[in-house]
Amino acid sequence: MGDFYEGRIFRPPSEAYSLIVQSTIGCSHNRCAFCTMYKEKQFRIRSTEDVIADLERARGFASSIKRIFFADGDAFIRKSEEQLKISAAVRRIFPECERVSMYASPKSVLIKTDDELKALHDAGTELLYMGLESGDENVLRRINKGATAEEIILAGQRAKQAGFAVSLTAILGLAGDEGSAAHAKATAEAVSSMKPDYFGLLSLMLEPGCPMYDEYRAGRLKPVGPATALEECRIMLENMDSEGTVFRANHASNYINLKGTLNTDTPRMLREIDRALSGRAPIKDEAWRRL
Numbered sequence: 001m002g003d004f005y006e007g008r009i010f011r012p013p014s015e016a017y018s019l020i021v022q023s024t025i026g027c028s029h030n031r032c033a034f035c036t037m038y039k040e041k042q043f044r045i046r047s048t049e050d051v052i053a054d055l056e057r058a059r060g061f062a063s064s065i066k067r068i069f070f071a072d073g074d075a076f077i078r079k080s081e082e083q084l085k086i087s088a089a090v091r092r093i094f095p096e097c098e099r100v101s102m103y104a105s106p107k108s109v110l111i112k113t114d115d116e117l118k119a120l121h122d123a124g125t126e127l128l129y130m131g132l133e134s135g136d137e138n139v140l141r142r143i144n145k146g147a148t149a150e151e152i153i154l155a156g157q158r159a160k161q162a163g164f165a166v167s168l169t170a171i172l173g174l175a176g177d178e179g180s181a182a183h184a185k186a187t188a189e190a191v192s193s194m195k196p197d198y199f200g201l202l203s204l205m206l207e208p209g210c211p212m213y214d215e216y217r218a219g220r221l222k223p224v225g226p227a228t229a230l231e232e233c234r235i236m237l238e239n240m241d242s243e244g245t246v247f248r249a250n251h252a253s254n255y256i257n258l259k260g261t262l263n264t265d266t267p268r269m270l271r272e273i274d275r276a277l278s279g280r281a282p283i284k285d286e287a288w289r290r291l
């Protein structure tokens with residue numbers, strides 16, 4: 001698929017076996033202080049015709065496509081009438097497809113009416129990936145998220161009401177040692193309000209090319225160590241009330257792997273954190289953490 005894509009492609013782990021088609025190039029925001037994903041790309045929305053042409057080309061070599069992921073960042077920002085045309089093309093070209101998903105910024109949801117959201121869902125988009133990062137307004141401002149917690153929560157709630165499954169992510173370590181507990185509690189509160197279908201936790205890793213990396217190099221930002229990251233995760237889990245949410249903290253960036261279903265598996269996951277914190281279970285070595 002190399003020549004289908006412009007630049008580096010990012011996708012959620014659960015889209016490993018999906019057909020990936022670029023609906024947008026880059027990220028409409030592209031200013032989060034910890035993120036380098038689309039730095040080399042100037043954001044634009046590809047023409048509907050080009051996206052459909054890619055789907056048709058892909059049909060030529062794919063015998064069966066069960067999942068389609070529309071990249072890049074914020075593919076949901078596309079105008080609804082255009083997305084509806086693309087959804088109709090997906091149904092025509094890949095009648096066997098069972099799931100269509102994409103990244104959605106809070107703005108991309110909030111600018112649409114409830115009727116538009118429902119029509120987009122009913123036309124075949126099943127799953128929206130959304131970044132909360134933190135429920136703490138101070139943290140969101142500091143990382144330049146471009147949205148408040150209130151806006152992200154509302155976007156998630158409206159997406160769910162329209163029928164979408166919502167997969168949400170947040171990041172451990174974003175608030176440093178001092179802000180850790182507040183970040184954990186506010187994030188738990190936001191998740192409890194949104195009740196996403198999936199909630200994934202990553203741990204902060206800084207790469208050259210983002211403002212937070214420059215802060216770190218200048219000695220103004222001290223990344224949290226494993227103990228703070230695990231304690232932060234513990235506080236989040238303790239304070240989250242989101243029955244049925246599939247919880248994952250098994251990303252390569254995390255110090256330990258956790259997975260389960262909230263709230264049923266929460267006590268077991270808390271025990272696993274306690275075992276790691278007390279040295280009775282291994283914590284991933286820094287060298288093995290990867291983005």
Ligand code: SF4
Pocket residue numbers: 027028029030031032035036037038073105131
């Ligand atoms: S974290 Fe998401 S919204 Fe923020 S700049 Fe990166 S891709 Fe864009």
